[in-house]
Amino acid sequence: MDIFGDLRRMNKRQLYYQILNFAMIVSSALMIWKGLIVATGSESPIVVVLSGSMEPAFHRGDLLFLTNFRKDPIRAGEIVVFKVEGRDIPIVHRVIKVHEKDNGNVKFLTKGDNNEVDDRGLYKEGQNWLEKKDVVGRARGFLPYIGMVTIIMNDYPKFKYALLAVMGAYVILKRES
Known part of the structure; x- marks a missing residue:
C-alpha cells in the first residue's frame, strides 16, 4: 500500500487524469451545494x-x-x-x-x-x-x-482520520483489483 510508489509508476497522462477526476468530483459537489443555496434561498440548505x-x-x-x-x-x-x-x-x-x-x-x-x-x-x-x-x-x-457521522467526527477527531484512512485503503485496493 505505497501510495507514493503508485503515483511514481503512473505516466503523466494517468496522473493528469487522476487529478482531473478529483477536481471534477470536488467541483460537482460545489456546484450541487451552490445550486441548493439558490433553489432554497438559504445560505445553508x-x-x-x-x-x-x-x-x-x-x-x-x-x-x-x-x-x-x-x-x-x-x-x-x-x-x-x-x-x-x-x-x-x-x-x-x-x-x-x-x-x-x-x-x-x-x-x-x-x-x-x-x-x-x-x-x-x-x-x-x-x-x-x-x-x-x-x-x-x-x-x-x-x-x-x-448527521451523527458529522457529530462523531467533530467529537472524536481520531475517528475522522481513521475513516479517511479506511476510505484511502479502499480506493487503493479497488484500483489494484
Whole structure:
C-alpha cells in the first residue's frame, strides 16, 4: 500500500487524469451545494441538529433541510435555524412569539422545545428579539440521525482520520483489483 510508489509508476497522462477526476468530483459537489443555496434561498440548505434542545421534535444528529424565502412570513410554531452575533454555530429552535409592526418590521422570540426558558439568554447582550436577517432557514424536512457521522467526527477527531484512512485503503485496493 505505497501510495507514493503508485503515483511514481503512473505516466503523466494517468496522473493528469487522476487529478482531473478529483477536481471534477470536488467541483460537482460545489456546484450541487451552490445550486441548493439558490433553489432554497438559504445560505445553508442542510444542517445537523447538534443538541437535544429540540427533543422530541428533532434529536441530536437529525439532518434538517431548510428553505429561506424572504417573502414567507415567520409564524409562531415554525422551526427556524438562526445565527446570533458572536456565535459561530447556528441554533435550531421553535418560534414562540411574533411581533409585527405596521411598517412591516417583524421581530420574534424562539425557544427549544426541550428547554425551560426562551432564548433571550442565547441572543447577543441587549437583544431581546430576533429579526428576519438572523434567520438562516426554516425546517422543511428531516432525515433522522443521518448527521451523527458529522457529530462523531467533530467529537472524536481520531475517528475522522481513521475513516479517511479506511476510505484511502479502499480506493487503493479497488484500483489494484
